[in-house]
Amino acid sequence: MQSVMTSPDNEEIRSLTALLLPLTDRTLIVPNVAVAELIPYRAPQGNDDLPDWFLGLVNWRDLRLPLLSFEVASGEPAVAAGNQARILVLNAQGGRSHVKFIALLVQGIPRAMKVDSELAAADVPLAALELAAVDADGIMAKIPDLLALENMLAEHGII
Template identity: 35%
Template sequence: MSQSITKTDTPDQIDCLLIPLKDRNLLLPNVSVAEIIPFSHLLTTASSVDWILGRIDWRGTPVPVLCYEMLNRQPAPAPNPNARFAIVNGVGAHPQMPFYALLVQGIPSLVHIRESEIQEVEAMHMGDYDQSAVSIGQDAAMIPDLELVEQSLLRHI
């Protein structure tokens, strides 16, 4: 009797962060977020747009901070004692902006997602910078268009 080794296929998983905003969540691949840091004092910038809140110094690097809600033409979130910054790795490898920060409204949660678990949904209130709306189990989230966010930041910093 011969024995054969059978390969067990395991579904590919993507580690993502479910990032809380004012009234929705963003879903980002874990590798796109360098760090979640506590809210800190913002330094002013000469930006002409209100969605760039200022900048922070992160590990010796000046990092612009943006409000995703305001970028998508929604009202600014109310002050929140649980607010943090998500330091996002730039996708375009621009030397003048290797990172930027998103204002988030709580502690992101790590989720392990299989492609089959993501269901695209029709969203009535998608913003210009939302690539798609999805549900993952009980959670709904927006997947942002990080390239478009970064291009807009580069035009205004």
């Protein structure tokens, strides 16, 4: 994550707010501007003959969003939605005019934290779709490749 940015009026921004996303077997970290909303879990509809990481479609604000499992997309076994499961609505990154949002299954409520250039990189093995790992206040957090997730949806004709 880049921590020194400029605002529209060219003032330096030295930190940003990130969200720690609890999954079943890891924690992801994303800038909070990547997130549109956190909603209660609801069972997705339809998933016939599609990859296991695509959990189905969920309704959100008059839209049907593809819901996916990051764990399965990155090569781990399928996980069930636990009793703390939520759906994280992410702003799409790929510039497709017909795709504004995608949804990700998370296993709890994300936690906000400020990050800056002092965020320490961690030298740990990365799974597919993980760009890097960081030590976020003592929590090992992985930076997900959100664009790759969106591209996977497109490659399979889901979006």
